[in-house]
Every structure is written in C-alpha cells, then in structure tokens.
Amino acid sequence: MPRIELEHVTKTFDEGKVVASDDVTLAIDEGEFVFLLGPSGCGKTTLLRLVAGLVPPSSGQILIDGIDIGKVNPEDRSIGFVFQNFQIFPSMTVFENVSYGLVVHGYDDETTEKITVEALCLVKLENRMMAYPKELSAPELQKVGLARAIATRSKILFLDEPLGKLDPKIRKSFRHELRRLIKTLGLTAIQVTHDQEEAMSIADRIIVMRKGKIMQYGKPEDLYYNPNSIFTANFFGETNFLEGYVSNVQPGECTFHLHLGGPKIHIQLPAGHDFKNGSEAIIGYRVEDIELIEQHETGEITSNDQDSENMPRLNTVKGIIKDMMFIGPMRRFMIQLENGDEIQTKHSSKFLIEFKKGQDVLVGFHERPMVFLYPADLRYELSKA
C-alpha cells in the first residue's frame, strides 16, 4: 500500500495566474526514498509543502496512509523536516536543539534523553552533545538537523536541499551516509534537490518536474536510458542532440540523415513509433556513448575502448578534433562533423589513444540512440538549455 498518494492535485497562486502544481497524480510506497527534481521555479518546493499540509491544494486530494492530510491537525502530522540552511537554534547546545521538540510535546526527562541520545548516536554526534552550533562544521550542523528530525519519531521525512550548503567533496560522501541512515530507519523520504547527480546516485525513484507538471517518474536508470521527452533526456547526463530527417522507415529501424547535408546513419526505432519517410527527427547520444576511432594511412583502425564484445553495429562518420580537455578521470573532446555540427565526447582516461587537436578522426555512432519526433517548440527548448 502506498504511503503517500496525490490525486489530481493542482495549486495555483495569484488568482490562477501562476500554476505551481498542475494536475499532479502520483504514489510513493512505504520505505521509498524519492527525489523531486527540476529547474528552479518548476514547483518542487510547492509540491513538498502541499504534501506536508503546509499549504492546501486548490483542487485534488493528498492522502498519507489513506487519510486526507488537510483533515489532520498540523501537530499530529508525523513528518520530520530537514532544511538547507539547517535552522538550528544558535543559543542552544546540540542536545537541546535535538530534544527541543520532545520537550515541547511534553515527554518526560528520561524518555527525552533516551530518544535524543539515540538520535545523536545514529548521526555519530554522540561526542558533540554539549557543543554549541558555532563550534560545529557545516556537515555537523546538518547532522544535528537530521537528528532533530529523527527524534520526532516520524516515519516520514522531508528534506529540502539538505546538502546544498556543503562543499562539493563533503556533499558527495555525505549523501551516501544520508541514504544509509534513511534506509536503516526504514523511513519514507522525499528530498528536493537541483543536483541531478545527487538524485541519481541515492534515489529509489525520481520525480522530474517542469512548470508544475510531472514529466517522468521512475528509477534513475529508467530516466537515464529511456527518457520519455527531450526535456528529461537533456536534464540528466550530457547529451548530443542531432537534427535531421528519416528515410527507409521499417517497423524497427530507419536511416537518419543529419541536417545540412550531413552523413546518413542506420538507427533502430522503438516499437510503435510514429515515424514516416521524411519525418523530421532528433536523435540523442550520451557524450560517453560516442566512440572515437583513429584511422591510419594503411586503412587499419584503432578504437578508443578496449572492450569490443557486445558491440552494436557502429556507424562511422568523419570528424575533426576541435578541442580537448582533461578532467581527472575523464577526457573530453569537442568534435566537428562534416555538416558543421559540433558534438562532445567523454571517455575514461584509463584507456586511450593519444589524439591531437586538429586531427581527423572517425566518429562512431551506435545504432540505439534516443529518438524523438521533431516537435515545433524543440529548437526553442534546446536553445534555452
């Protein structure tokens, strides 16, 4: 049974002029760790506030454990909160901050202490109980925020950009700690973030939002490998979009002609597609999926990747290396194709032939790109990105 359910929830502000949530229907299962993700202003925070019962929906229903959240008194809602800017009382010790809610709720001293110490042990702050916030580092402050939320004994946790104020390196290690904690306690959690990588790395499922609407809801791998829109494809990972039209359309395959008289490549089409000969289309390749192949004068070729098994048939087209960058574990190339299109590729720096700027290369496009019909507003979409 789902723990949290939204049915046709709409929320408007300014007498209907601003639609922050647009007919949202979704369910979150017990013990699931779900992320809300989308560009600034897409309605993530409003949705979180709606589910928390902090603002009422304009229409639709929000159920937690089958009960309408609007009918539950705020103090009886069993939801813990963690905020980006920690919201820790500066004049109270760590212990006092965490136990504050329990004291307010009238727990006796013994129970309060037991629960507080337990929560602080879980976040590994048992040695800093008497410290004041100003003595703590940013990650420690957020651990206090977490302990306080845990101490409410809520089975549901809402986190609004909880790692936003931490340095990138700490943020990357802390997020795994956060997931472990939430899973250990069996909490149902919703986290808002604008960091795609953070969401992909620790979420069970991700809700992708845009202009108050849910674009896609699924596991990280699904969103990455099977995006249902250009928006989602562009939102996760780095993608090269190539414009063109199709010919030779068969049930499962076709020929794609890159625009401006570019090369032709053979691609597979998803089942039940709407393509006709001459349809304008857009195909997407992740930067890591494009191969670079060196062509020697003898005609022999050297491929970039060592592993040649499982190789789908490869289309090769001519290109020239315009620029390259070294980013620690990655190498990145800017390549210009014959029709003038510029694409980027990304490779592990572990196995690589040495390429030079200005060098001619063969660019390998596999047969399974993401394929989209060309919608009218597409050019606008991409230029905005």
Place this chain on the structure above:
Amino acid sequence: MPSVKIDDVTITRGQRKILEHFSIEIDSGEYFALVGETGAGKTTILNLISGLLVPDSGRILIDGKDVTDVPAELRDTGMVFENYALFPHYNVYKNVTYSHRVRDRNVEETKKAAREVLSMVLIPNRDDALPRELSGGMQQRVAVARALMTDSGILLLDDPFSALDAGLRMSLRIELKNLARDIGTTVIHCTNDVEEAMMVANRLAIIKNGKIEQISTPDDIYYRPASVYAASFLGTMNLFKVKVTAIDYDLGVCTLIYQQGDYTKEFITTFHDRAIPLEESGDGLLCVRAEHVYIHKGHREMPNHVHGIIDEISFLGHLIRLEIVDKFGKRIVVNRFVNEKTRYLQFQKGEEVTLSFQAKLCLLFAYPGDEEFARLAENV
C-alpha cells in the same frame, strides 16, 4: 594581459592569520584556478588582487608594477560573483557600461565596447531587460560582460557558476574558457568544485588553511600529487595502511604488505619522487583512486588484488559507483565508467568480486599516523 604576483603577503583578522607569508605567481594570459574548501582563503586572495583588501605586509604586483597601495577603482580588475551582483534597477546596457559611465568615457566608444562584449557572451539583443527578467545563466553572462568592460585585462571569478543548474554550469564553463582564450584575458577563478577547476584551468593551486598545498597543471596534480590531501582533493581516494617491504629507488618500484589480522596481501607499486621519504620496513599509505580500481566478477587471483562483497551500488549515469567491503570491513569505492558497450555487464549487491589495481596508477606516501589516517579515511 598582465601577470599577477602576490609576494610574501600576510593578512591577520584578530588572532587568526588568514594568510601567512603567502606568495603566488600567475602568468599573463593564464587561466588559473584557486581551489580549496570553504574558508581556505581563496576569496581573500582574489580580494588582494582586486584591491578590496590591503595586506598587513607584503606586496601585490600587476604586470611587474607594485600596486599594493593602488585603490581598487584604479586597478580596475573585472569581477564576477556567485550571486551575479547586478544592479537590480539598471537594465542590461546600464549594468554593462557602469564602469565607463562613472569614468565619463566617450559615449560612442562605450557603446561600441558594450556591443562587443555583449555579443561575446551571446546576449546581443537584451539591452533594455532588467536583471530580474533574465534567467540565472543570462544574468551571469551579463556579469561576465560587465567584467570584460574593465581596462586591466584581468578577470577575477569568485565561484561564478555554483548558483546555476548542472547543464548550464557545464556549458558556461566551456564558453568562458574559450572566450578567455580568444580575447587573451588573465583569469583567476575561485571554486570549491575541483572538477570545474580541472576543466577550465591551465594551472591550479590547491589552497588549504591559507597555504598552497600544490600548484601545477591539473594533469600533474592528478597523477603526481604532492600530498595525500592534494591527492584526495581531486576525487574519491581509497586509502590502505601498508608496510613497505622493499624499495628500488632506481626503478621507482616497491613491494608492500597490506595486513589486517592474519590476512595479508602483497602489492607491487610504482611511486614518484614526491612520495619520498619512504622507508624500507616503515609504514606507508597506499592511495588508489576510485576510478583506477578494476572490478572483476567472482573470486580470482591476480597481481595487486583484494577480495570483497558488493555492499552498495549507485547509478550516476556515465558512472556506476560501487562500495565493496573486504574481509575486515574496510570499504573500498570503485567508480566504473559505463557506456553503451560496457553497461550490460551488471553487478549485484551481495555479489563477491575481486578488485585489482595497476602498479603505475597507485600512489604511495609515508604513513601520516593513525589519527590523520582515520580523518582522511572518513572523507573517502
């Protein structure tokens, strides 16, 4: 495009020395990055160069000239901030031409210069827009344009992209790098995101507590870090306490023993000159980057390997991050690069695997002591 030099500068705030006898030299036309944790002193260094901060002692030189006593408005360096810092009630054109207008520059020349910088940052036709009518990315482009209107040929960037979405951040980095190269500005770019620094900079300095931990090209620091801190700063690092059993200084090769209880493994690694001093039969710290660990299915025997069980798998798109726990509960992080060809080889939680690493990709340092080791290991 001038060079920038900070010479033996000390800055004190109350009891705290923010910088102490700090020196750094940045070549003309260089794209230079300063990286470090929050509070390391990066912004202080930028403020010294712009003239917003005057050192207690030491000198600032721009293009060889001592400017220590020259006020900020006469140094006229271009600055770009994290929060854009545009004048909210001025439109794009007035923001960009601000420095020219307060200096009463020739109107026609100002117009021409503004046209030029605005087209460089790809905002050619929004002169009348107010900042709030623009997206974050556009506002930051306007801020860059404004900074390019200054005369010094120096561009100072203080964490310019951290408020932007990931995709935008990525494309602006590349744009700015190309732009700086094309017009030949000297750029000093502060960030706490080391990936950003490696991507844009010709050289970078890792700053720790007001001191330079290492200064070099991204490539050099990545493969030949001067310290464990510098090594770990550039990505996820696995650390093993090992005993050094034999060293061949001529070949730069040594043998190590990784021991926990009665479980021992022998490793062979290379080491570089910055890792010295190492002692035979002394303790060493073996560092292996997460992306340099190879993962194999099942229990296998091969050089430089350990066995373990997969405890956690997380998906990062082009990377899969795996956490493996070895026999003694030590966590080892593996970043596996995946693409269309390699993603079909899947791993499961609970699966037994063999991890191996190449001798030439290992880094070896003297053991820093148990306390420091625990602190470093916590931040893997």
